[in-house]
Amino acid sequence: MTDRAAPTDPDIPVNQSRSESRRIEIDPITRVEGHGKVSIHLNSAGEVDEARLHIVEFRGFERFIEGRLLWEVPVIVQRLCGICPVSHHLAAAKAMDQIVGVDQLTPTAEKMRRLMHYGQVLQSHVLHFFHLSSPDLLFGFDAPAEQRNIFAVIQAYPELARRAVLLRKFGQDIIEVTAGKKIHGTGAIPGGINRHLTLEERDRLLGQIDELTQWCRDALKVAENYCEQHLDMLKSFASFESNFLSLVREDGALDLYHGVLSAQDALGHPIFAEADLTRFNHYLHEEVKDWSYMKFPFIQSLGPESGWYRVGPLARINNCKGMTTSEADLALKRFRAVLGKHCGHSLAYHWARMIEVLHCIEVIARLLEDSDLLTGERVIKGVRREEGIGMIEAPRGTLIHHYKVDEHDQVQFCNLIVSTTHNNTAMNRAITMVAKQHLNGQPNLDDALLNHVEVAVRAYDPCLSCATHALGQMPLQIELLDAQGQRLQMLSR
Amino acid sequence: MSTTFTIHVDGAAIPARPGQTIMEACDAAGLYIPRLCDVEGLAPQGSCRVCTVRDNGRCVSACTQPAMPEAVIEHDTESMNRYRRDLVTMLLHEGNHLCPGCEASGRCELQAMAYRLGITDSNRLPYLQPVRPLDASHPLWVLDTNRCIFCSRCIRASREQDGKNVFEYVGRGIHKRLAVNGNHLADTSAQEGDHAMSDGICPVGCIIRKGEGFSTPIGQRRFDKHLIGEEIENKSGRSDLSTEEAQ
Known part of the structure; x- marks a missing residue:
C-alpha cells in the first residue's frame, strides 16, 4: 500500500x-x-x-508501438491486458485489415475471429460475475471483508464455483484453438487468420455445449433472481439516466464483433448511427483532466457536459433491437419487462452481462457447426492504405484502435480508446x-x-x-x- | 584415402575423420553440441562460443577445433553447460529480446537454446536495452538490429555465398553493431534470392521478411514440437556431413 x-x-x-x-x-x-x-x-x-x-x-502503449511493424501490432498491443487480450488483438487486427486493403474478410477468417471473440467475452463475463462480483451479490455489500472473496464463494456455493471455473475454462479453450494460446495468442493477422479449426478441436468443444449451455442458463437465473429480488435497491443504487454507445448489427441486433456505431439518449432516441467506423472521431471527442491518466470521451454534438455516455453490456442491451439467438432474445424480453427498454441502473449491468453469456454460448454453438471453420481461404490482401481504425465490442464495451502506418510498414500514430475510458x-x-x-x-x-x-x-x-x-x-x-x-x-x- | 579414428566424448567413442571438426564428428554420430553462430553451408567461425567443449582439458570451440585421434572431449557436463548458459544469458541481456512481441518466437534459435539449456531466470544481469533504429527501408525485409546476436551468419552468407558484402560489423567492443553497406538496407544490393536473406540464416528476429509475421500458427513453428538440436539427435547426422561408414 x-x-x-x-x-x-x-x-x-x-x-x-x-x-x-x-x-x-x-x-x-x-x-x-x-x-x-x-x-x-x-x-x-x-x-x-x-x-x-x-x-x-x-499506459504507454500508444507511444512505444510507434515505429514497430504493422503485423506486430495485434500481438504486441494485446499485452495491455491478461483478461481480455483478444479484444485488443482483434481490434488491432481489424485496423490492420484496412491498412492491408481488406474491407471484407473471407468467411473462414471472419468466423474464426468471431469464435475467438465470443469465447473471450464468455470467459471474461464469467470471470467478472463469479470471481469478482458474486461475493457482493451472494453475501451482501456489508458482509465482512474476509467473506467477500471467491474463496468464500467456493466454500458456500461449491457447485456454482465449480461451474464458474469450468465455464471460464471453456472460453479459454476456444481462445486456444483459434489463437494458438489461451492468453496472448497470434491467431488474427492482417487480412485474416493463421489457422483453421481441426475436426478434433471442433468435436471436443461441441461435446461440451449442451451441458455448458444449461450452466449459462442457470448463471443468468442467478443474476435475474438477484435483480428481481432487489428491485428497489437497483432503482436507487447508482441509478441515473445517460446516453449509451455501442456497436449494433446493421439491422439493429446485438453484435459483439462488428456493426454500426450507434448512440442513443436516455429515452432511446438515436443521437447518431454511423456505419463507416473510420468516421468515429467526427462523433466522439476526448477530454483530458489533470487528476487521471484516463481521458473523458464525449459525444461531440452534445459537448462534454451532457455528451458523456455509457458502454458495455447494459449499453448493448439498451441499444439493440434484439438478439440473434433465441434464448438470449427471450432473456432480453424478460429484462425489459422488469427494468424497461432503457435501463439506467448500474447494478443492471450484471443482468445484462449474463444475458450476453447465454448469447455467447448460443453463438459459439452455431459457429462450431459451420464447416467454414475447418477449411477455406484464411488470408487475403488488397490495396495498401495508410490509416486503419478497428472497432469491436469488448466485454467491457466499445474498444477503438486507431493507427497510421507509413510506406515502410512502420506505425507512426496510435490512439486507443478502451472500453473503460468510455x-x-x-x-x-x-x-x-x-x-x-x-x-x-x-x-x-x-x-x-x-x-x-x-x-x-x-x-x-x-x-x-x-x-x-x-x-x-x-x-x-x-x-x-x-x-x-x-x-x-x-x-x- | 582417409582413415577413421576415435575421439572420446564424455566417455563415448565417436568415429571421426581427418579434417573433421569435433562438432562435425559429433553431428555425424547424432551427438548435438549447442551452437548459434554455426550453420549448415557456411564456414565455421567459432565466435559465439556456445559450442565450447574441453579438448584434452583445454576450452575450444567445437565448430572450429579439428578432431584429433584419441582426444578426450568434455561436452555435456554441468561445468560446460554452465558456461553455455552464461553465454546465452549474456546474449539475452545484451540485445532487446522481447519474445512476447517478436515474430521469430517459436523459430528463434536463441530462444530455443535458452529453453534447451534450462534458462528460466534471466534476471541475473542488467539489461543493456540498446536503442538501435529499425531499418524498414527495403521493400522485402526489415532489419531490427536490437535483436542481433553477432553470429555473423548474414555477413558470411553474403560474402561467401552471394558474393556480396551487404552486411558488416562496425564499432568495437560493447559498441559493435551490425551495419549495412549503405545508409539503409534499401541502399544495398540485397535482393530476392540472396542466401544471406533466406530463412535459416538469421537465427533470431533481426532479419525479417516483410508481411509474413505470425503467419505460422503457434504449434506449427519450428521449435514448438521439439528442442533445438533434436533434429541432429534424431537423424543421426547433418546432411552435409557423413562418416565413411555412412558412405
Whole structure:
C-alpha cells in the first residue's frame, strides 16, 4: 500500500475554506482489473461533495508501438491486458485489415475471429460475475471483508464455483484453438487468420455445449433472481439516466464483433448511427483532466457536459433491437419487462452481462457447426492504405484502435480508446451518488460502508489500466486526509 | 584415402575423420553440441562460443577445433553447460529480446537454446536495452538490429555465398553493431534470392521478411514440437556431413 501524497486537484469544488474540507481515499480498489483508487471529498459538515475514480497507472502503449511493424501490432498491443487480450488483438487486427486493403474478410477468417471473440467475452463475463462480483451479490455489500472473496464463494456455493471455473475454462479453450494460446495468442493477422479449426478441436468443444449451455442458463437465473429480488435497491443504487454507445448489427441486433456505431439518449432516441467506423472521431471527442491518466470521451454534438455516455453490456442491451439467438432474445424480453427498454441502473449491468453469456454460448454453438471453420481461404490482401481504425465490442464495451502506418510498414500514430475510458464519467457519477447516499453524515467510515463505493465501480467491470494486474491479495488502504494532506484516519487490510 | 579414428566424448567413442571438426564428428554420430553462430553451408567461425567443449582439458570451440585421434572431449557436463548458459544469458541481456512481441518466437534459435539449456531466470544481469533504429527501408525485409546476436551468419552468407558484402560489423567492443553497406538496407544490393536473406540464416528476429509475421500458427513453428538440436539427435547426422561408414 502506498502512502502517496495527494495529487493537486484544482477542479475540486471548494465551497468553504480548504482547511475545512476532507478527503477519503480508497487505494487501490479491489476486485477490479488493474489498479485505481477512489477519492471522496467531504465538506466540513461531513457531507460528500464529490467522488472521483483515479487511474493511477500510465499506459504507454500508444507511444512505444510507434515505429514497430504493422503485423506486430495485434500481438504486441494485446499485452495491455491478461483478461481480455483478444479484444485488443482483434481490434488491432481489424485496423490492420484496412491498412492491408481488406474491407471484407473471407468467411473462414471472419468466423474464426468471431469464435475467438465470443469465447473471450464468455470467459471474461464469467470471470467478472463469479470471481469478482458474486461475493457482493451472494453475501451482501456489508458482509465482512474476509467473506467477500471467491474463496468464500467456493466454500458456500461449491457447485456454482465449480461451474464458474469450468465455464471460464471453456472460453479459454476456444481462445486456444483459434489463437494458438489461451492468453496472448497470434491467431488474427492482417487480412485474416493463421489457422483453421481441426475436426478434433471442433468435436471436443461441441461435446461440451449442451451441458455448458444449461450452466449459462442457470448463471443468468442467478443474476435475474438477484435483480428481481432487489428491485428497489437497483432503482436507487447508482441509478441515473445517460446516453449509451455501442456497436449494433446493421439491422439493429446485438453484435459483439462488428456493426454500426450507434448512440442513443436516455429515452432511446438515436443521437447518431454511423456505419463507416473510420468516421468515429467526427462523433466522439476526448477530454483530458489533470487528476487521471484516463481521458473523458464525449459525444461531440452534445459537448462534454451532457455528451458523456455509457458502454458495455447494459449499453448493448439498451441499444439493440434484439438478439440473434433465441434464448438470449427471450432473456432480453424478460429484462425489459422488469427494468424497461432503457435501463439506467448500474447494478443492471450484471443482468445484462449474463444475458450476453447465454448469447455467447448460443453463438459459439452455431459457429462450431459451420464447416467454414475447418477449411477455406484464411488470408487475403488488397490495396495498401495508410490509416486503419478497428472497432469491436469488448466485454467491457466499445474498444477503438486507431493507427497510421507509413510506406515502410512502420506505425507512426496510435490512439486507443478502451472500453473503460468510455465509462469514465459514468463511473465517477455512480460513485458520487453512492458516496452521498451511504457515507453522508457517518461519523466513522468503516470497510463495509466503503465497499458500497467499490460495488458501484465493479458493476462496470472496469479494466483500470488495461495493462497491469496484481498477483495475490491487493491491499486496501483508506485514508482520511485534511486539505493539507494530513492523515486524520486510516483503515487498511 | 582417409582413415577413421576415435575421439572420446564424455566417455563415448565417436568415429571421426581427418579434417573433421569435433562438432562435425559429433553431428555425424547424432551427438548435438549447442551452437548459434554455426550453420549448415557456411564456414565455421567459432565466435559465439556456445559450442565450447574441453579438448584434452583445454576450452575450444567445437565448430572450429579439428578432431584429433584419441582426444578426450568434455561436452555435456554441468561445468560446460554452465558456461553455455552464461553465454546465452549474456546474449539475452545484451540485445532487446522481447519474445512476447517478436515474430521469430517459436523459430528463434536463441530462444530455443535458452529453453534447451534450462534458462528460466534471466534476471541475473542488467539489461543493456540498446536503442538501435529499425531499418524498414527495403521493400522485402526489415532489419531490427536490437535483436542481433553477432553470429555473423548474414555477413558470411553474403560474402561467401552471394558474393556480396551487404552486411558488416562496425564499432568495437560493447559498441559493435551490425551495419549495412549503405545508409539503409534499401541502399544495398540485397535482393530476392540472396542466401544471406533466406530463412535459416538469421537465427533470431533481426532479419525479417516483410508481411509474413505470425503467419505460422503457434504449434506449427519450428521449435514448438521439439528442442533445438533434436533434429541432429534424431537423424543421426547433418546432411552435409557423413562418416565413411555412412558412405
